[in-house]
Amino acid sequence: MTKPFMAELQKARKSGHPFQALIEDGAAAAAVLPAPTQVVQADNTEVLRAVSDLGAKLDRFLAMDAAQIDQIQVEIADISGRIKATKVEMAAIRHPLAGDDKFQQASQELGAVVAATEAATNTIMACAEELEEVVSELKSSLPEGYHNDRVNDMVDVIVRIYEACNFQDLTGQRITKVVRAMSFIEERVDAMMGLWNKREFEAMPLPPSVTKKDENLDLHGPAEATPDSGNISQADIDALFG
């Protein structure tokens, strides 16, 4: 070819079929060259056809895939946004720098629910057993008649108390199932976070506190009055009131 290479490229780009234009230009340039002194007989039809097909494919690729590349870029940006949002949600559940562990806190609260209902149920049962003893004594000391029938009614009531106390066993089992499910979720969240760099999560905003507030005071609800819990006993409260 007789023209500079960049000029050829610019012309080819303007035509909209860059590769085909280059081939045509090459053919035109070849036409003005002096004839070779020695004629070489060779059939290059197949080669030229293959090159032409390749050029046509390249033209189609350059013209058609620009829109597809734009679409892919949009989709990648969308996926990137969704990954970032997912990370923010994961950090909200289990932020590495958060002071409180929501899973552990919830498990402890549920454990306390089970313990408290168990203690209350035991007290109810003990009281009902005492009543049963009293009723039994009364029944044996009374003659047949109205009063004896009423004592029997009391026995029926005590049986209903016993039956109602079954709730503790059922709720205890249900809460244990919830604790297990939470433990499973906690493990999965930890595994998901383990796939990413921990420092990424540290840089994310801390989740808002779920503790209820009244003015600037936290309302924690029921808690044990242990020395390091910040809670005080009724005796300490009494001392404050003199």
Next chain:
Amino acid sequence: MKILVVDDYATMRRIVRNLLTQIGYTDIDEAGDGVSALAKLRESKFGLIISDWNMEPMTGLQLLKEIRADAKLAATPFIMVTAESKTENVIAAKQAGVNNYIVKPFNADTLKQKIQAVIGG
């Protein structure tokens, strides 16, 4: 003496009412939150208020402050009965003018002692 029991949990109001009856107080009224408690206090005279803290829309602390800020109600004895036992919460309630403070769970003896300490007798 008429007593106003304020708690958003109806079962708790029932427990307090039953305990008060057991220890000899039978003139009892109930309110489910601070706002309705204030309305009742402005309607008729009460000798004692026994209130929970954690309620909506007006908390027990806010109710206490409203009462202490109201010249007609300011002198009414107020006992807080709550699960909140953080030192700063108790101190805040004391600074707001609570007469006594009972942490849940409690029994009839504790309630009786605190009432007697507040109203005398």
